[in-house]
Amino acid sequence: MAIKSKENPPENKLKMDIFVPLNSCSCMYEHFINRVFSDIMEYMQFIDFTTKSLDSEEAQKLNLHENCVVLENRKILTETYKLKDEIATLLSERGLCKK
Secondary structure, three states: OEEEOOOOOOOOOEEEEEEEOOOOOHHHOHHHHHHHHHHHHHHHHHEEEEEEEOOOHHHHHOOOOOOEEEEOOOEEEOOHHHHHHHHHHHHHHOOOOOO
16 A cells, blocks of 8 residues: 655656555554654655555565655665755755755
8 A cells, every 4th residue: 555645746856655554553653754744844846755554565675664764765764853864965966955
């Protein structure tokens, strides 16, 4: 199960997957999701995000066992305090915004 952002993203948008236990009570991941969206709000027009289940095959292949964000299919962040800086750096590298 995946929940996609509504816009059709241009090719230069940052790809972000948010992995949480979608089959569990939302109380298990609500704080994490709220924190993620709080951190990315100013960059939303530059991000194509999808929310995915930690119980998925994809999560198993990536060896994910806790709430996390995967940026560009390569950078795994389990602490939200790093997210804003990582996104700013990746977007700056693409020339989409200044860090």
